[in-house]
Amino acid sequence: MATLDLTTAGAASRPARASAAAPIFGEGDGHAVLLLHGLSSSPLELRYLARYLHEEGFTVCAPVLDGYSAGSAEQPMERWIEGAVREFDALAARYERVSVCGLSIGGALALRLIQERPRAQALALLSLTLTYNGWAIPWYRFILDLAYYTPLRHRYRYREAEPFGLRNEALRAKIARAMERDAFSEVGPSEISLPALHQANRLARLARQGLGRIENDTLVIHAIDDETSSPRNPNFIIERIGASFLRTIWLDDSYHMITSDNEREIVARETALFLRESEITHGADSGANPPVVSKALARRLRQLAAVARKSK
Numbered sequence: 059m060a061t062l063d064l065t066t067a068g069a070a071s072r073p074a075r076a077s078a079a080a081p082i083f084g085e086g087d088g089h090a091v092l093l094l095h096g097l098s099s100s101p102l103e104l105r106y107l108a109r110y111l112h113e114e115g116f117t118v119c120a121p122v123l124d125g126y127s128a129g130s131a132e133q134p135m136e137r138w139i140e141g142a143v144r145e146f147d148a149l150a151a152r153y154e155r156v157s158v159c160g161l162s163i164g165g166a167l168a169l170r171l172i173q174e175r176p177r178a179q180a181l182a183l184l185s186l187t188l189t190y191n192g193w194a195i196p197w198y199r200f201i202l203d204l205a206y207y208t209p210l211r212h213r214y215r216y217r218e219a220e221p222f223g224l225r226n227e228a229l230r231a232k233i234a235r236a237m238e239r240d241a242f243s244e245v246g247p248s249e250i251s252l253p254a255l256h257q258a259n260r261l262a263r264l265a266r267q268g269l270g271r272i273e274n275d276t277l278v279i280h281a282i283d284d285e286t287s288s289p290r291n292p293n294f295i296i297e298r299i300g301a302s303f304l305r306t307i308w309l310d311d312s313y314h315m316i317t318s319d320n321e322r323e324i325v326a327r328e329t330a331l332f333l334r335e336s337e338i339t340h341g342a343d344s345g346a347n348p349p350v351v352s353k354a355l356a357r358r359l360r361q362l363a364a365v366a367r368k369s370k
Contacts, residue, residue: 079129082120084112088154089179089337092146093120094164094171096187098254100128102244104161107317110326116333117153121145126167132253135261142171146178155179157333161317162187162287163258166265169295172274180275180336181301182329185314187287188262188294192314194221194285202255211252221285223315244318269298275336276301279309279316279325286314303339305332 079100082093091111093104101108101120108118123141125133149156157180160168165186172181205211222237224230233244276299280292289308296306307328312319317326 079122079127081122082108082118084108084118086112086117087115088117089115089333090117090119090149090153090156091333092142092149092156092158092171093118094123094142094158094160094167095120095127096162096164097126097258098128098250103315104159104317105244106322107159107326107329110323111330111333114330114334116330117149119145119149132251132257135257135264138167138257138261139170139174142167143174146171146175150175150177155337157182157336159184159329161185162314163261166258166262169265169269169272170261172272173268176272176274178274179340180277180333181272182277182279182332183292183295184279184325184329185284185287185316186278186280186291186295188266188291189288190286191288191290192284192286193288202252203259205252211256221313223286223313224319225283225311225313226320229318266294269295270300273300273302275303275332275339276305277329277332278304278306279328280307281309281312281314281316281319281321283310283312284314303336 079102082101082105093101093108095101095103101122104120108120112118121127121141122130123138123145124130126138126141146156146158156175156178158168158171158178159182160166161184165183166188168181168183172178221230222233224233236244276295278292278296280287280289282289292306296304307324309316309321309324312321316322
């Protein structure tokens with residue numbers, strides 16, 4: 059399958075066509091980042107982040123997962139996990155380090171993957187969604203869980219509506235037009251089936267288990283005004299995860315789609331910085347080739363190395 063060109067225009071510049079659902083891959087250094095998009099969506103919503111990480115030297119991979127990504131036949135969430143594990147293993151066979159980054163429900167998938175593959179370097183959870191409880195979620199949302207067990211499961215589809223996860227009004231208007239004609243856009247699908255939502259709920263319940271056993275370095279980035287996933291979602295993880303290196307960043311000028319919204323540069327920069335700091339924390343310079351980093355990151359890494367030497 060063809061991959062998306064990381065040199066093409068970014069998410070804010072043009073709407074996506076439904077035929078553009080393709081994996082993203084960019085060869086970089088020995089630290090690969092597996093990027094998991096949101097439910098029934100595509101790697102398009104991670105394109106800006108993937109490009110930024112690639113420019114910072116990382117190998118990036120945002121796959122299309124059978125049964126999970128847009129355009130594929132529906133599968134139970136166990137198949138989603140198996141697909142993510144296969145992608146991780148393929149990267150681990152080629153690269154020294156593999157980190158996992160998940161957006162929205164992709165964060166729940168990342169949590170489960172990290173328990174299946176605890177040797178992962180680090181974990182990044184962006185707009186983590188374990189429960190749909192943001193301020194824009196309709197009051198009847200809980201009824202959809204029950205509707206799955208009725209004939210409605212084959213007919214009803216949850217239709218996305220404004221603000222489409224975007225605080226940026228100009229981009230929101232573009233996405234609204236794209237949603238009218240395509241199955242998905244840079245910020246996700248135009249609609250989600252009841253079976254997909256049901257499987258996502260099953261995955262979220264599974265992802266809540268065993269958090270204390272997750273010791274991988276963990277980054278959490280979340281918007282305080284997330285209209286889909288309230289701050290209770292990341293706080294649930296923050297209070298329970300076993301990571302000794304845990305960083306939480308709260309955004310105040312974005313909604314749910316933080317990889318496309320007003321603070322996407324902050325999200326990308328902080329993710330890259332955290333992953334490089336994770337390398338330092340675990341001895342990236344112990345006989346391995348030095349990572350390729352930006353000048354800003356290099357200065358920060360030198361500062362961290364100096365602090366580490368003084369503490370010995």
